[in-house]
Amino acid sequence: MAVKFILSDYVEQALRQATYDKLEDNSFVGRIPSCHGVIAFGETLRECEYEVQSVFEDWLFLGLKLGHHLPIISGIDLNQELKRESISTM
Incomplete structure (x- = not known):
């Protein structure tokens, strides 16, 4: 997968990993298993x-x-150290 927009691609790939369950009251719960703490609820699946x-x-x-x-998702690693260059090098 060629990464064009790193944050957008990261979000898209993470959301593809989301799992959803229907609860007893007919509402829904969703999680992204590789991202601890990401859990949400809704009255409808949408x-x-x-x-x-x-x-x-x-x-x-x-x-x-x-x-x-942050977890590496679909080969996208956001944990790399940013390289800072002076504006004069541009």
């Missing part, structure tokens, strides 16, 4: 899918900001 994406994006941005080790 609402649950939306909530999983929202929770995951918040989880991802907070993890990036705090420097947490």
